[in-house]
Amino acid sequence: MTDCEHIKTSLKKNSEEFLGHKFSFKAETCDICEAVLWDDVVNKKFQIWINSLYKKHADLFVVQPRFTKQTLDSLDQEINSLAFSVNRAVVLRAMSYVYIDDICTLPDVAEHAAGISVRPAYEYFDTGPKRPVKVRVRPHHYLDLLTWSKLTGLSPARIIEKSTMSMLALIKEQTDENESYQAGKIREMMRSILRAA
Amino acid sequence: MSASEQTLHDLLCDESIPFGRRLRFASSSELDYWEGRQNPPNLSRNDFVRLVRLVPDNISNVKVTPRISLSGPHGLTGEEEVFKFEFNAIILGSRSRYFLKGYFFDKGNRKGVAIQSFRLIPVTPPRSIRSRR
Numbered sequence: 001m002t003d004c005e006h007i008k009t010s011l012k013k014n015s016e017e018f019l020g021h022k023f024s025f026k027a028e029t030c031d032i033c034e035a036v037l038w039d040d041v042v043n044k045k046f047q048i049w050i051n052s053l054y055k056k057h058a059d060l061f062v063v064q065p066r067f068t069k070q071t072l073d074s075l076d077q078e079i080n081s082l083a084f085s086v087n088r089a090v091v092l093r094a095m096s097y098v099y100i101d102d103i104c105t106l107p108d109v110a111e112h113a114a115g116i117s118v119r120p121a122y123e124y125f126d127t128g129p130k131r132p133v134k135v136r137v138r139p140h141h142y143l144d145l146l147t148w149s150k151l152t153g154l155s156p157a158r159i160i161e162k163s164t165m166s167m168l169a170l171i172k173e174q175t176d177e178n179e180s181y182q183a184g185k186i187r188e189m190m191r192s193i194l195r196a197a
Numbered sequence: 198m199s200a201s202e203q204t205l206h207d208l209l210c211d212e213s214i215p216f217g218r219r220l221r222f223a224s225s226s227e228l229d230y231w232e233g234r235q236n237p238p239n240l241s242r243n244d245f246v247r248l249v250r251l252v253p254d255n256i257s258n259v260k261v262t263p264r265i266s267l268s269g270p271h272g273l274t275g276e277e278e279v280f281k282f283e284f285n286a287i288i289l290g291s292r293s294r295y296f297l298k299g300y301f302f303d304k305g306n307r308k309g310v311a312i313q314s315f316r317l318i319p320v321t322p323p324r325s326i327r328s329r330r
Binding site (some may be wrong): 003004005006007008009014028030033034035036037038039040045100101104114115117140143146147148150151152153154159162163166 | 215228229230231232233234236237238240242243244247248250257264265266267268269270273279281287288289290291293298313314316317
C-alpha cells in the first residue's frame with residue numbers, strides 16, 4: 001500500500017456533505033490520489049459554515065441517548081452534588097468529553113476503564129427499560145461524536161450512553177468496593193469542565 | 198522573527214520534549230492536512246484533530262525519510278524530511294492502529310505541521326483453516 005506525497009496538485013472546487021447540507025470550498029487537490037488540502041484557511045471557513053448551520057438548524061444537532069431509571073437517578077444525584085446549577089444535557093455532553101478524552105487516556109485509569117462494560121457496576125446501569133433523553137450538542141462536540149462513531153461503529157447517541165454509564169459505573173465501583181479508581185479525580189474533571197461550560 | 202515565534206520554534210525542536218507532545222503542539226498551532234484520498238482511504242482533518250490527542254507521548258518507531266513533494270502552502274518552506282510512524286489507540290474499548298506521515302514547517306522556524314497521510318491500518322484477519330473451506 002503506497003501513501004501518495006501529492007507531488008502534482010491544482011486548485012479545484014470541492015464539496016463535503018454534512019447532515020444533509022453541502023459545504024463548498026476551493027482547495028489545492030492532488031491530481032494523482034485526489035486528496036484535498038484542508039489547511040487552516042479552509043478549516044476556518046468550515047467552522048464559520050458549521051456554526052451558521054447550527055444557528056439555522058439546531059435540531060440537526062440533537063442526539064437521543066436512552067437511559068434506565070437508575071442511570072438518570074444517579075446522574076441527577078451527581079448534578080445535585082455540584083455547588084452550581086447545570087442542566088442534564090450539559091452534564092451528558094461533559095461526560096462523553098471527559099470519558100473519551102481524559103479517563104480513557106489516563107495511564108492509571110485507562111486499563112481499568114476499558115473493562116468496565118462487562119462488570120456488575122455497568123450492568124446495574126444498563127439493565128432495565130430505557131427512555132430517550134434529548135441532548136443538543138454544539139457543532140464542535142458533534143464533530144467529536146462523528147469521529148468516535150466512525151472509528152467504533154457506534155452511533156453518536158450510543159457513544160453518549162456508553163460514556164455516561166461507564167463514568168457512573170467507575171464512580172459506583174469506588175463507593176461500593178472502596179477501591180482506588182479515583183472517583184474523586186473523575187468528579188474533579190467533571191466539575192472543571194462544567195464550570196467552563 | 199518575533200519572540201513568540203522563537204519560543205514556539207524552540208519548543209517544537211526541543212528533543213527533551215517527547216515527539217508525540219511536540220506533534221500536538223505543532224498541530225494546534227498551524228495544520229495543513231491532506232484528506233479525501235480514496236486509495237488507501239485517508240481519515241479526515243476532523244478525525245486527526247481528535248485522534249492526535251491519543252497519540253502516545255513517546256513514540257519509538259518514528260522513521261525519517263527525504264521529502265519528495267513540494268506541493269501545498271508550505272511545500273517549499275517546510276522541512277526536507279518526512280516523519281512516519283504507527284500508533285495504537287483505544288476508543289470506548291475498541292482498539293485500532295493508525296499510520297501517520299507528515300513534516301514540520303517552516304525549515305529553521307518550526308511553527309506547524311503538514312500531514313500528508315493519516316489512515317487506519319486494516320487488521321489482518323486470521324488465516325483461514327483449510328478444512329473449513
